[in-house]
Amino acid sequence: MFKYALATLLSGFVLTAASAQSTSKPAGKQSGRLAPPRPMAPVAKLPESSITRTEVEAHTRFLASDELQGRRTGESGNWIAARYIAEQFRLLGLKPAPGQSNYLQTIELERVVPARSATLQIGSTTLELGKDLVVMAGGPIDATGEVVYVGYGLTDGEDGYKGQDVKGKIVVAQGGSPDAKGPREIFGASNSKRKLAADKGAAALLELYSESIPWGFVNQYFNREQIAIPVTSGGSSADLTHAWVNNANNQYKQLKEPGQSVTLRSSGRTRSMVSSANVAGLIEGTDSKLSDEYVLLTAHFDHVGVGKQGGAAYTPADSIFNGARDNAFGTVALLxxxxxxxxxxxxRSVLVVALTGEEVGLLGSRYYAEHPLVPLKQTVFNLNTDGAGYNDTTIVSVIGLERTGAKAEIETAAKAFGLSVFAEPAPEQGLFDRSDNVNFAIKGIPAPTFSPGFKSFDEAIAKYYHQAIDNPESLDYGYVLKFCQAYSYAARLIANRPNRPQWSPGDKYEPAAKALYGL
Structure with a gap:
C-alpha cells in the first residue's frame, strides 16, 4: 500500500445540498466592512497569472488516472498520490515542515472489516445483521444473559449506571443523547457509551437506535470496510461487542424492562493496521514579524477506491472511482x-498540506489538528479547498465566507480571474462541518472551504459525485485553471494582510479562537 510509483492528490467532500438562494454582495461598498485590499502588484505580473491550463490538466490527469485505483486511504494508489505531491513540493523548493526530515506526516490507522454474521434473539424474535442489527465494534461473541437498561448510558447518575452492577451482563442503552443533533454528536455519544460500558465490565452493549440518520445509511456504512484512528485506551473499548438495534417506533421497548434475557451472536469485526500520510511543505514568509504566523492551505487527495469500496454503481468496464472532481480538482489548486x-x-509563512483520509472520516485533518507541524496558535487561517463538483463555471462557492473574516480577499481574488463568489450554499445542510476545515475550526482557526461553483446539489452534481464516471476527461479545464488561480491569489492576499482574519462575532467557534489565541 505504501509502495510503487508516483501520483498526486485531491479528494472529496460530502455535499448533499438542496438549492441555495443567497449570493454574496459584490466587493467594495459594504456596510460595516472594509473595502477590498489593494494588491501589492498588478495581478498580471503575479506568478498565479502565469499558471497554464496544460499544467493543471497534467496534474489532474495523473492524480485521477486509473493507475492510482481511486486513491483509497491505506492502499497503494493513495501512497503513489502522496509521493507525487511530495516530489512536486521538492521540485518547487518547498521545505519540509519544522522538525520533519521529509514531506510526509505518516499516520498509523486501523482498518476494520465488518462482521459477516450476527443475530440477536429476543424471546421468539430473531434480529438479523443488516435488517435490524448493526455491529459497531467487538470480536466474536456467543452470549446469553440478562440485560440491564442504563438510560443513555453516559453517566453514573440516575439516568445511567447508578445502583447498577453490569459486570458480565449485556447493557442496553437508549440511542444518541439529549444533546445529540447531528451525525458527529450521535457517533461521539455512541463511542462514549462503549467506553463507559467497557470500563464497567459489561459483556456487550446494545444501543436502541431511533435517531435522525436513516437506518439504511447506518446499515450501509457499518457493513463495509472502515478506516479509523486507533483507540488509545488500552483496547478494551474496541474489544467490547457493541451493536445498534433498529428501534424505529420503539418496537423493542421490552429491552428496557428488567429481567429480560437475550442471546447475542456475532462473527465480530476484524482489525488490522494500515499506514497513510499527510503531505506538508513550507513556504517561509518574507516579513520579519509576520513570518512567524502561518496560513494553512489544505485539500484532501484521497478518494474512495475501486468496485465495492466506492459504495456506488460500477461496471466491469469502469469500476475505478477516479475522483477527478473529488478531490483531484482541489489538490491541483493546492499544487x-x-x-x-x-x-x-x-x-506570512504558508504551510501547504495535502490531507489523507477525508473520505473515511476526515482523518488526516483530525490527525494534523492533534499533531500540528507548526503551532496552532501561530496558525492564523486555514483556506481549505474541496468539492463534489460544479454546476456553474462563472463562480466559486465558499462555505464559511461570511463567518471567517477574509471575505474581501476571497472576492477580490475571484474577480481578478473572471469569477464571482457564491456565499454559503445550502446552509440548511451544515456543509461547514462536513469537510476537513471543521477540524481546524474546532481548534479556533478561521477555516472556510473554497469550492468549485455550485448553487444546489442538482443532477449536474449528482451525476459525478462519488461515481465511477468522475474521470479527468469530463472536466472543463478552462474553469479548473481560473479556479486554481483564484485560490492561489486568495491565499496570497490573506497571507499579506496586515492583521489576522477573525471569526464573526458570536460564531460558535469564536470561543475556541479566544482560547487558542488568547484574545
Missing part, C-alpha cells in the same frame, strides 16, 4: 498555490 507562492513569497 498551483504552492507553485505561485513559492515563486513570489508572501509576508
Amino acid at each position: 498551483t498555490a504552492a507553485k505561485a507562492l513559492s515563486e513570489q513569497r508572501p509576508k
